[in-house]
Amino acid sequence: RVARLFEVDANHKTRLDEATAGQIVLLAGLRWATTGDTLCAPGHPLWLERIETREPVLGLAIEPQSSADEEKLLEALDKLQQEDPTLRVEEDPETGQRVLRGMGELHLQIAGERLRREFNVNIRVGNPDVVTRETIAGSAEAGSLFHRLIEQPDGKKLEMKAGARVAVAPMLRGAGIAIDAAPRVRPEGVELNPAQRDAAAGGAEDALASGPATGAALQDLAVRVLEVELFGASSSPSALRVAVAEATRKALAQAGGLVLRPIMNTEVVAPESDVGAVLGDLQSRRAVIRDTTTLGEMTIIHCDCALDRLLGYITDLRGMTRGRGQFTMTFDRFDIA
Structure with a gap:
């Protein structure tokens, strides 16, 4: 209300x-409304398209300076996420740290400042952590035979057995993930039931949660379940899912992993007299210069650069241009840098 x-x-x-x-x-008092929601009269329902949001590309470990502010921090972070869908709060499973993720250094700095100013929560932050993705270097094919005997509470043993053969292949950047789970079935004459077919696709999805190089989520590749082998009642959906997942992981390892970093569409504005130094610095960061435009005494440089090589760049840029340089960046894609 x-x-x-x-x-x-x-x-x-x-x-x-x-x-x-x-x-x-x-509007004040909308307790349950979040960014992207449509408000309308009950008698005239209307649903407008939500704002498209990007996945976060940079993270900071965050914790309250005082343990007494822990609950206060959680409430403030929840409020920030409701207002800004590009902010995410996650917990690192390895370190147990709480990680605040956003679209860049400035974005996270503003979020931290709002926590202090609006919610009166003093925080400590760690070093920036750039989000990565993985893809594969080439095509590969692998098989797996899963066989386990599981002892039941009543003393009986449950046999689980299934085989699978899977092929993987890279795709163009931005193509996403394609899974084809319509395999040949052995022995001939046997067909997969709906639960087994879902299990075959689910096994491939399970294996794509982490890549072979760094364990990051995979993208831009195709997975095809070529063949599955069933062994009667032992080939339950669970057994088939594990067999497909193991075969997919083996194929991914054989194909080799490639790390994809966030590539930022970057615009740098610098005095014309300092363009040479700025361009040299960008090239040392392996930026790909797309074009330059002169506007009066200033030059605008458009380039693509990996986010991890732009951390702290504003300080270096201002040093090279005696405080006159500035830059903006927006996320473009994940790619090899």
């Missing part, structure tokens, strides 16, 4: 009794 209605002008708010079409207003 809307408690109050305001018209907003910069940092000034003026209370209103009503708003008409075309006005930009602030």
Whole structure:
């Protein structure tokens, strides 16, 4: 329920009794509404397309300076995530640290400042951690035979047995993941039931959760379940799922992993007299220069550069240009850098 209605002008708010079409207003009291939701009259339902959000590409370990602020920090982080869908809070399974992820250094700095200023939570942060993805270097094919005897509480043994053969192949950047789970079935004349067919696709999906190089999530590859071998009642959906997952992991390891880093579409503005030094510095960061444009005394450089090589770049840029340089960046894609 809307408690109050305001018209907003910069940092000034003026209370209103009503708003008409075309006005930009602030609604207070919407406890359960989040960014991207559509508000409408109950008698005239309307659903507008949500804002497209990107996956976060940079993370910072974050913790309260005082353990007494732990619950307060969790509530504040939850509120920030409701307002900004590109912010994510995750827990590192290896270290147990809480990681705040966003779209870049500035994005995370602003989130940290809001925690201090608006929610009165003092925090400690770690070093930036750039999110990576993986793909495979080539095509490969592998098989696996899964066989286990599991002892049941009643003393009986449950046999699980199934075989699978899987092929993997790389795809173009941005193509995503393609899984073909329509295999040949051995022995001939036997068909997969719906549960077994779902298990074959699920096994391939399980194996794609981590790549062979760094354990990052995989993308831009095709997985094809070529063949499965069934052994009667022993080939339960669970057994088949494990067999397909093992075969997929073997094929991925044979294909070899490639690390994909976030590539940022970057615009650098620098005085014309300092362009040579700025270009040299960008090339040392392995940036791909796309074009340069001169506008008065300033030159605009458009380039693609890996995010991990732009951490702290604003300090170096200002040093090279005596404080006159600036840059902006937006996420473009995950790619080999």
